[in-house]
């Protein structure tokens with residue numbers, strides 16, 4: 322027998338799993354220990370994080386650069402859904418988040434239009450580019466939600482849309498001639514707009530979040546928070562959090578999916594700050610010689626990105642700068658997986674689909 326050593330047990334990463342700046346980050350296993358600090362004494366050898374000795378440079382650390390180049394070339398999809406009564410600032414907030422007119426101002430209906438009987442679903446895609454990285458952003462708007470006289474089951478069209486996207490993805494996956502890259506239209510994140518009433522959540526809010534929190538990542542936010550005083554805002558946030566807890570609503574980031582202690586401590590801070598009390602605006606003003614996004618009122622300018630004015634920056638950093646990839650992963654590994662397992666268990670499994678779209682027999 323050879324003197325093979327058993328596989329080593331690798332310790333948990335010593336650096337953040339989600340570094341804020343991808344370009345400057347290295348995986349922990351790629352951080353070489355200075356030469357000569359370990360036993361063995363090979364000149365030019367490195368110790369990997371697990372303790373094994375690398376005899377000279379292999380180039381494992383270039384994987385990050387390779388991944389970066391590939392992502393730069395192909396770009397990636399991000400699909401965001403906004404839900405809440407009309408006039409709560411959904412379109413404005415999406416434009417504020419992406420600093421461009423990615424959402425039409427009033428996707429609702431004009432006063433003299435015939436009022437639709439159900440919630441509409443409108444998906445609009447844009448390609449955004451920053452630092453050479455392309456992102457295909459799809460904004461799914463849900464005009465009509467909560468606006469009808471009878472709001473019973475008004476979550477149904479939304480739930481149907483979410484499941485239809487899972488179904489599309491699943492059909493592509495089981496197709497005999499699969500696409501190299503399956504277009505991803507699955508909703509990665511659903512921002513739920515709570516009206517800044519200062520009272521309680523409405524039963525519609527609770528019902529919606531309860532029903533959909535198992536099929537999509539829900540992030541509740543308090544809309545138009547410039548309409549509340551600091552004390553009102555604080556009190557309302559606490560009350561909403563308590564009500565969400567009492568209703569057993571699991572919003573994103575869900576506790577059960579924290580991967581390690583570091584994840585838990587980062588996510589605990591976010592969970593304590595949810596629902597973010599935000600203000601949106603796509604208008605710029607000059608404040609102290611700088612151009613800022615803000616809302617001009619008779620008593621001053623509310624600066625949306627100023628953390629002393631509102632929690633928009635917290636939401637933006639969380640959604641785009643630290644958790645965007647995780648939102649996609651939770652969608653794929655948890656929500657989609659649940660849907661997939663359920664579908665494949667139904668009727669003895671989903672029949673594979675041939676390239677011309679006709680279903681083939683499993684026999």
Ligand SMILES: Nc1nc2c(ncn2[C@@H]2O[C@H](COP(=O)(O)OP(=O)(O)O)[C@@H](O)[C@H]2O)c(=O)[nH]1
Nearest residue numbers: 407408409410411412413426427545599600601
């Ligand atoms: N006070 C205040 N008004 C806002 C805010 N965000 C949007 N608005 C205004 O509210 C109105 C409705 O906004 P819109 O984005 O079309 O709402 P939607 O129907 O939910 O998409 C517009 O006049 C916006 O300028 C906010 O954070 N605070």
Ligand SMILES: [Mg+2]
Nearest residue numbers: 412426427428
């Ligand atoms: Mg709108």
